Amino acid sequence: MSGKTVWAIVGVLFLGGIPLFVHNPYFLHVFILIFLYGAISGAWNIIAGYAGQFSLGHAAFFGIGAYTSTLLFLKLGVTPWLGMVAGGLLSALVSVLIFYPCFKLKGIFFALATLAFGEVIMQVSIYWRGLTRGSLGLMIPFRPSFYNMMFESKLGYYYITLIFLLGIIFLSYSIENSKMGFYLKAIKDDEDAAEAMAIDTAKCKLAALLISSFLTSVGGSLYAQYITLIEPEVAFSLFGISIQIAIMSIIGGIGTFLGPAFGAFVLVPLGEFIRDLLGGKTPGIHAMIYGIMVILIVILLPKGIMRWISDLVQKRPKGVPAKG
């Protein structure tokens, strides 16, 4: 077994074993959020990190996932296990209809167009009260069962979100080391040159987009099942979802398969800590600190923790072999 495989197994066993020692529901809650945000940040990373299409509208897919599985469950009694696949397919369809034409735009203009799109989807979901109950939100009655994807203890959510995160990390790793991964990197570096090398850039970007939107949507469904209350302003939130997952990938290392999870491990506990320390007392303070943190991260760590560590490792004195 190679060193990498050993590390992977140790990591999985460690994360899987945490609930054996930690029983405090609050800590488990923080871990569930880390896994969930790390996973959707990883999904975002596939289109933004690997393919270089910097989307700021992924909240749209997250919200579509949350609303589709919830509405199918509430109105038709469809199990969320199927509902989240339905939501994923719907998100993939929407991504083709809206994001695909936006591929014509380069750089920040793609980002701005997708940002506007996310805001519009939120507006529509607030307005469409007959279906979504608007700003009142949708409440899922708590009836724990495997069929309903609801659990008495946090353990069920813990392992579902952990598997979701590990799945996305593994998928990202596979993409990174596949032909498609190299194509995507070529597109990110220089799209015209990639096209000249006979890479079907449109097809590659579309594939990355479909995977990314589908998985983000599944994350939305899981979120809805866990929180059991969804509101348009939260599920389609520009700052809460779209920006948040981008920041996590940036902190951890954009375009690396572990970066988004790393970012979530730093940012989620930090956010919870600041909220506990200041939240509720005065409005605005905790978001002000968040805003400053975002600026500092971009200025100080634009390449992310993952690359920062590997730079450090490479600076070691000569003669010391670098590990795998």
Place this chain on the structure above:
Amino acid sequence: MVDRYLAILASGILLGGIYALIALGLTVILGVVRIMNLAQGAAVMLAMYLAFWLFKIFEIHPYVSAPLIILVSFFLGVFIQRFIVQPIPGAIMDMVLIATLGFSIFLENLALFLWGADYRTVHTAINNMIFRIGPINVSYPRLVAFIVSILSALVLYILMKRTMIGKALRAVAQDREAAELMGIDSKRMYIYAVGVGTALAGLAGVILIPMYYAFPSVGGYFMLAAVVVIFLGGLGNMIGCILGGFIIGILEVFSGYFLTTALKETIYFSAFILILLIKPTGILGLGKGSERIGT
């Protein structure tokens, strides 16, 4: 019936003038520095509050305090470029986008913290005065806002063409390296450009406060509209910007009249996608490749 449509059309054009002004600020920054400053909406919000408090505490009418607010906004822009955009290594576009968004989160919540979420506006005698053009009634603040918007666009245009700094700014916009070889300090020009762009947002805030409410997240509405406007007008094109402002303004009031105001962003975003599909460079695009500015 025709009178009513004319009145709606007029209010759309007047509204469009303000959108054009905010978008013009973004265009100057985009054209020269090649960045998108997403704190532009927050700058409008801050100027609205500043005008409100100067009126409330010192009873200075917004139209009188305008020069001061424009100056403050200019320095806000200087701060943004010098201390937020410039330190970003390599000034990568996506990172600038995120950092300026972070700054706008900060400003919005600062306003929420200091002044609460109340809606505030300035009421003066001018607000109720009405100007008549044939069958159309226009309130004075709207008319003033429109005239100021168009005038400042003109003044900006002349300054850019005639003054030394304007010429230097345009030189940097066209070719930074060549401009630097001519002895132009491009870093300084970047700071001026963001300052001027933000000052325009401040001016927009001043002329908005007599007819619009200030609240912490008000900037977001104008920001989204301004972004669509500069897309429509062709990126970095000043005349296209004004045209785009009118289109969005007219679209907004008519869709509000026939459908609902709750979906106004949805309407103009749809128009934006449509134009994107037909002509990716915008209505008055700079020609092929201008959609690549900022990559």
